[in-house]
Amino acid sequence: MSSTAICDNVSTSSFLTDVLRGLSQTEKTLPSKYFYDEAGSRLFENICELEEYYLTRTELSLMQLHAQEMSDAIGPDHVVLELGSGSSLKTQLLLKAMQRPAAYVPFDISQSALNEAVARLEQDFPSLNIAPVCGDFMSEIQLPSKLADHRGVVTYFPGSTIGNLNHKNAVALLERIRRVNAESDLLIGIDLEKDRQILLDAYNDSEGVTAAFNLNLLKRINNELNADFDLNQFRHQAVYNEQAHRIEMQLVSQVQQQVTIGEQVIEFAANETICTEHSHKYTIERFEELAAEAGFKVANSWIDEKDWFAVLLLTP
Ligand code: AVJ
Numbered sequence: 001m002s003s004t005a006i007c008d009n010v011s012t013s014s015f016l017t018d019v020l021r022g023l024s025q026t027e028k029t030l031p032s033k034y035f036y037d038e039a040g041s042r043l044f045e046n047i048c049e050l051e052e053y054y055l056t057r058t059e060l061s062l063m064q065l066h067a068q069e070m071s072d073a074i075g076p077d078h079v080v081l082e083l084g085s086g087s088s089l090k091t092q093l094l095l096k097a098m099q100r101p102a103a104y105v106p107f108d109i110s111q112s113a114l115n116e117a118v119a120r121l122e123q124d125f126p127s128l129n130i131a132p133v134c135g136d137f138m139s140e141i142q143l144p145s146k147l148a149d150h151r152g153v154v155t156y157f158p159g160s161t162i163g164n165l166n167h168k169n170a171v172a173l174l175e176r177i178r179r180v181n182a183e184s185d186l187l188i189g190i191d192l193e194k195d196r197q198i199l200l201d202a203y204n205d206s207e208g209v210t211a212a213f214n215l216n217l218l219k220r221i222n223n224e225l226n227a228d229f230d231l232n233q234f235r236h237q238a239v240y241n242e243q244a245h246r247i248e249m250q251l252v253s254q255v256q257q258q259v260t261i262g263e264q265v266i267e268f269a270a271n272e273t274i275c276t277e278h279s280h281k282y283t284i285e286r287f288e289e290l291a292a293e294a295g296f297k298v299a300n301s302w303i304d305e306k307d308w309f310a311v312l313l314l315t316p
Pocket of ligand 1: 047055159160161163164203210249277278279
């Protein structure tokens with residue numbers, strides 16, 4: 001088993017359990033959280049630089065234009081807790097704009113991503129108290145004990161990562177964020193519904209980076225769980241599910257085949273799919289309803305001129 005990919009707070013044996021559970025269903029699935037090993041995190045950074053992947057650059061421009069206003073709405077002396085602190089550009093803009101941030105707590109499932117984020121931020125913010133936490137936000141989220149009772153806390157959750165969760169799990173995650181701290185605000189990035197071709201292009205890029213990102217999940221299963229997926233016999237595909245308002249990423253078995261994972265044999269029919277990721281697209285109204293179910297109100301919103309992406313400030 002690889003030692004650096006997933007941190008100590010995340011049980012490594014649950015990777016095997018989750019993979020076997022997902023592949024034993026009639027509609028095969030794999031949890032998207034396992035995309036982000038070292039190679040996967042690097043591929044995701046490459047995705048963020050693609051012309052077709054408008055999400056990152058649109059959200060970044062919102063931060064460039066409005067971080068000061070966001071900071072003013074949040075207030076001084078806050079602990080900034082960031083969930084899934086992959087890349088740090090947006091974070092840097094927020095931290096620069098924050099008035100006297102009490103601490104920055106990057107929270108990530110990947111130890112390597114966390115180490116890199118900390119190293120980069122230490123350079124640019126030498127006097128900032130950085131207190132990283134390695135963990136899975138699908139379980140209870142806790143601040144380091146020294147910061148647990150701090151008065152102002154803002155959780156920063158950019159990238160529309162919430163879109164990977166179904167409705168029930170998204171509400172449950174927002175509830176966990178609320179439980180971090182009694183006065184915890186949430187600054188969250190969400191991807192908005194738009195022309196389907198723009199969405200499809202963003203997840204079927206012409207350079208094949210998203211395909212490599214998707215297939216890397218099988219490579220990771222091979223490496224860490226003693227499996228024998230033949231990567232040439234699977235292909236990447238992303239479709240838009242209009243009713244469910246989401247992009248669905250799949251790996252398609254090109255032929256009828258058997259794959260062994262540890263002791264288990266999994267059968268694939270020709271053209272059978274594994275669903276590897278849902279990426280929900282929202283309207284402001286639909287997201288507002290979702291947030292309300294978790295007890296959050298929308299206090300502020302920042303949206304680009306094309307209405308492609310929104311950053312919302314939610315308060316209890
Ligand atoms: C990081 C989860 C927001 O759903 O757009 C990018 C991941 N998947 N391309 C997304 C992703 C395929 C991304 N999130």
